[in-house]
Amino acid sequence: MSEFQQSMEEIQKIDQYLDKGYKINDVYENLSGMFVEFAQQEEVAVLQILTADARKYFAAKLQEQTSLQ
Amino acid sequence: MADLHINLAGIKSPNPFWLASAPPTNSGYQVQRAFEAGWGGAVWKTLGEPILNVSSRFAAVSYNGQRVAGFNNIELITDRPLEVNLQEIYETKKKFPNHAIIASLMVEPKQEKWHEIVKRVEDVGVDGLELNFGCPHGMAERGMGSASGQVPELVEKQTYWVKEAARTPVIVKLTPNITDITVTAEAATRGGADAVSMINTINSLAGVDLDSWNTVPHVAGKGAHGGYCGPAVKPIALNMVAECARNPLVNVPISGIGGISNWQDAAEFILMGATGVQVCTAAMHHGFSIVEDMIDGLNNYLDDKGLASVMDLVGRSVQRYSNWGDLDLNYKIVAEINNDVCINCNKCHIACEDTSHQCIDLYTEDGRPMLKVREEDCVGCNLCSIVCPVDGAISMVERPSTIPPMTWNERQTLISSLSK
Ligand SMILES: Cc1cc2nc3c(=O)[nH]c(=O)nc-3n(C[C@H](O)[C@H](O)[C@H](O)COP(=O)(O)O)c2cc1C
Numbered sequence: 001m002s003e004f005q006q007s008m009e010e011i012q013k014i015d016q017y018l019d020k021g022y023k024i025n026d027v028y029e030n031l032s033g034m035f036v037e038f039a040q041q042e043e044v045a046v047l048q049i050l051t052a053d054a055r056k057y058f059a060a061k062l063q064e065q066t067s068l069q
Numbered sequence: 070m071a072d073l074h075i076n077l078a079g080i081k082s083p084n085p086f087w088l089a090s091a092p093p094t095n096s097g098y099q100v101q102r103a104f105e106a107g108w109g110g111a112v113w114k115t116l117g118e119p120i121l122n123v124s125s126r127f128a129a130v131s132y133n134g135q136r137v138a139g140f141n142n143i144e145l146i147t148d149r150p151l152e153v154n155l156q157e158i159y160e161t162k163k164k165f166p167n168h169a170i171i172a173s174l175m176v177e178p179k180q181e182k183w184h185e186i187v188k189r190v191e192d193v194g195v196d197g198l199e200l201n202f203g204c205p206h207g208m209a210e211r212g213m214g215s216a217s218g219q220v221p222e223l224v225e226k227q228t229y230w231v232k233e234a235a236r237t238p239v240i241v242k243l244t245p246n247i248t249d250i251t252v253t254a255e256a257a258t259r260g261g262a263d264a265v266s267m268i269n270t271i272n273s274l275a276g277v278d279l280d281s282w283n284t285v286p287h288v289a290g291k292g293a294h295g296g297y298c299g300p301a302v303k304p305i306a307l308n309m310v311a312e313c314a315r316n317p318l319v320n321v322p323i324s325g326i327g328g329i330s331n332w333q334d335a336a337e338f339i340l341m342g343a344t345g346v347q348v349c350t351a352a353m354h355h356g357f358s359i360v361e362d363m364i365d366g367l368n369n370y371l372d373d374k375g376l377a378s379v380m381d382l383v384g385r386s387v388q389r390y391s392n393w394g395d396l397d398l399n400y401k402i403v404a405e406i407n408n409d410v411c412i413n414c415n416k417c418h419i420a421c422e423d424t425s426h427q428c429i430d431l432y433t434e435d436g437r438p439m440l441k442v443r444e445e446d447c448v449g450c451n452l453c454s455i456v457c458p459v460d461g462a463i464s465m466v467e468r469p470s471t472i473p474p475m476t477w478n479e480r481q482t483l484i485s486s487l488s489k
């Protein structure tokens with residue numbers, strides 16, 4: 001899979017969580033990439049993001065969420 | 070015609086082009102001919118403790134037919150008697166009262182030595198002093214030049230001693246042989262420097278002769294490290310000037326030196342904060358007359374930009390020089406190939422395929438070989454446009470980002486605010 005396709009898939013996954021009403025609850029980065037914790041009421045899901053473009057996209061979404069709060 | 074006069078910390082000259090302290094300014098004969106040719110100022114070949122030079126002093130690096138891409142020397146400061154130099158400075162200043170003559174000085178790091186030489190050169194009417202804390206070879210072994218220029222405390226103290234005695238403006242010439250030049254620039258400023266100049270030469274060995282196994286140059290079969298200058302060092306010098314220009318603690322004018330060969334180089338240094346420039350290698354390579362094109366070119370450029378004076382150009386790009394962490398991560402450019410002018414050498418394809426992001430596709434259209442960039446995979450690294458031999462065949466074009474601007478620093482602040 002091309003890096004572009006991989007990043008598009010990761011971006012889609014981020015969008016899916018947000019569309020379902022999940023909020024970005026926590027995030028941490030380590031050598032294996034970025035781990036984003038999405039939460040909706042009691043439900044918590046962790047998404048691993050590997051590609052650079054998706055990590056940039058995530059930051060933009062986090063900015064949106066923060067500015068709405 | 071724009072006004073090319075500059076005033077660097079009180080030193081006035083008819084244009085921003087000075088000869089750097091080096092062989093071109095070794096004698097009154099040379100400096101007077103340089104002024105006649107059009108140079109606005111000259112920093113006299115460094116005066117100081119008596120020294121001896123070796124024979125076989127210079128070497129150059131040629132690259133793909135470009136002679137003197139870089140220049141290397143193991144020459145020390147002047148080996149002529151101080152009295153002779155002082156007499157010639159006096160005569161030259163009398164003949165050219167409106168040109169700038171700056172005495173470059175280097176003595177041992179002792180207060181009385183600095184006081185003595187400052188007094189003697191100022192008595193013959195120099196317009197300013199330049200302290201050579203940069204020479205990387207020969208003098209350094211004796212505690213002078215870059216040996217003292219690499220130690221911030223010594224830079225500060227010696228500048229202070231000079232300022233105690235000096236009546237004319239004091240420029241401190243810095244060595245690039247240090248990790249962070251702003252540290253010594255700040256030290257010079259604390260010591261009272263009226264200006265700083267940079268760069269002196271960079272430690273170097275020009276080469277090794279593959280037949281004799283001697284160093285290049287060698288002196289009777291032995292070599293020693295020299296100082297590197299010329300076009301190859303320009304980017305290093307330009308960065309050092311820019312770093313000092315944007316540092317609020319280095320709040321003195323800058324004289325830019327290093328690889329300046331034409332008016333465009335000079336204008337870049339001026340944009341990045343230099344009030345004037347100094348030239349050595351280009352004059353050694355092509356002679357004093359190069360200054361004519363420099364003056365004409367700068368004049369035309371200032372006219373084109375609608376600027377009345379070269380002083381209006383000083384520092385205009387400094388605020389555009391920032392930290393990596395303050396660059397927009399979401400800014401996007403991509404390569405675009407113009408197949409109408411492309412000569413199908415495939416250098417861009419090879420470069421991208423072997424060493425970048427594998428996104429230049431080859432295909433044929435009506436039997437004609439063509440190239441196309443897959444924009445979604447292009448990271449905008451510029452490599453293809455750098456290696457392309459045809460002007461205009463590859464353009465780097467902006468693409469609107471789908472997400473708003475964000476810097477690394479903003480991103481880290483955002484993420485850490487979430488984790489709290
Ligand atoms: C042969 C040679 C001798 C030099 N001697 C001196 C010197 O005596 N004092 C000094 O401050 N700089 C000296 N320099 C350094 C130049 O003044 C200048 O800082 C350096 O060459 C960078 O400028 P360029 O790239 O235009 O040559 C010398 C340079 C060369 C090439």
Ligand code: SF4
Pocket residue numbers: 403404420421425426427428429442446447448449450451452453454
């Ligand atoms: S800019 Fe870089 S990534 Fe894009 S096509 Fe050129 S070489 Fe490849």
Ligand code: SF4
Pocket residue numbers: 406407410411412413414415416417418440456457458459462463
């Ligand atoms: S490097 Fe330039 S000229 Fe060569 S194939 Fe690529 S676009 Fe064409």
